[in-house]
Every structure is written in structure tokens, then in C-alpha cells.
Amino acid sequence: MSPVTACLLALLTVGFLVVKQDASVLQEVEADALAVEEAERATSVSDKITQLTQGMETCVDNEDMNCLLAYLDDNVRVMREHHPVQIGKTEARKHMKWIEHDFDATLEIKEITPSTDGSIVVERLKITMKFPNGTSIFNGKGVFVWKKVNNDYKVYIDIFNDN
Numbered sequence: 564m565s566p567v568t569a570c571l572l573a574l575l576t577v578g579f580l581v582v583k584q585d586a587s588v589l590q591e592v593e594a595d596a597l598a599v600e601e602a603e604r605a606t607s608v609s610d611k612i613t614q615l616t617q618g619m620e621t622c623v624d625n626e627d628m629n630c631l632l633a634y635l636d637d638n639v640r641v642m643r644e645h646h647p648v649q650i651g652k653t654e655a656r657k658h659m660k661w662i663e664h665d666f667d668a669t670l671e672i673k674e675i676t677p678s679t680d681g682s683i684v685v686e687r688l689k690i691t692m693k694f695p696n697g698t699s700i701f702n703g704k705g706v707f708v709w710k711k712v713n714n715d716y717k718v719y720i721d722i723f724n725d726n
């Protein structure tokens with residue numbers, strides 16, 4: 564090998580190592596950016612679901628059935644204790660007379676877990692309902708499975724039961 568060739572080879576090797584080093588740094592930066600993006604997405608989904616849940620609580624407190632129905636997916640599955648599953652908004656509406664009573668509902672969020680792509684969100688709640696005089700009517704737990712519909716979320720599965 565001539566000194567010139569050796570020199571060129573050495574330069575090439577150094578060049579290759581530098582490029583390789585840059586690529587791995589770039590990969591790390593990209594991975595960090597992805598992790599941040601995913602965490603941000605999870606936080607924003609979580610904030611969104613929290614807002615929606617508060618909105619639903621207000622509908623119940625205002626005895627407003629249409630307000631509450633607006634949060635449900637058209638093909639919602641409502642699963643209540645001692646009742647067969649109700650499928651669809653029209654069916655769900657028939658079983659929503661309870662909302663006409665004057666009571667205070669509390670939907671206390673225990674957990675919000677979005678799927679990685681954010682298309683589905685599982686929310687676990689503690690649910691209490693009281694008459695205005697404080698007498699308890701319902702003390703239970705529930706799960707909402709939210710489905711992404713356009714840029715919004717709708718309740719696709721709604722399961723509640725009494726403690």
C-alpha cells in the first residue's frame with residue numbers, strides 16, 4: 564500500500580466513524596423527541612378526557628339528558644347493574660330517566676389510560692350521587708371506554724355498578 568493510499572484509507576475510516584457517530588446521536592435525539600411527543604400526546608388526551616368528564620358531571624347536575632347524550636357515541640354500549648346491555652343512543656335514552664331527579668353527581672377520576680395511538684382511552688371512576696340534603700343515593704364505580712371520533716372523544720362503553 565502506498566503512503567497516499569494508506570492516508571486516504573485512514574481519512575475514509577475517520578470520516579466513516581464521524582458519520583456513524585453523528586447517526587447514532589441523531590437516532591438518540593429522534594428517540595428522545597418521540598418519547599417527549601408521546602408523553603405530550605398522553606397528557607393532552609388526559610386533559611381532554613378530564614374536561615369531558617367534568618362536562619358530563621355538569622349535565623347530570625343540571626338534569627339535562629340531551630347534554631349528557633351528546634357525550635355518547637352513536638353506537639354506545641351502556642352496561643348497568645341488573646340490566647341487559649343497551650346498544651345505541653336511542654336505547655340509552657330510554658333508560659336515562661334517572662337524570663331528571665335533582666341530585667349532585669361526582670365523577671371522581673381514578674385513572675386515565677390512553678392507547679399508544681390515542682384512538683381509545685380507558686377511564687376509571689368513582690361515582691357518587693347524593694340528594695341536595697346530602698343523603699347518598701349511589702356509591703359506586705365505573706369505566707368509560709372513550710373512542711376517538713374525528714378530533715373529539717365519545718363514550719363507546721359505559722359500565723357502572725354499585726358498591
Ligand SMILES: *[C@@H]1O[C@H](CO)[C@@H](O)[C@H](O)[C@H]1NC(C)=O
Nearest residue numbers: 665693694695696697698699
Ligand atoms: C333527603 O331528600 C330525599 C329526597 O327528597 C328524601 O327522600 C330523604 O328522606 C331526605 N333525607 C333526609 C335525611 O332529610
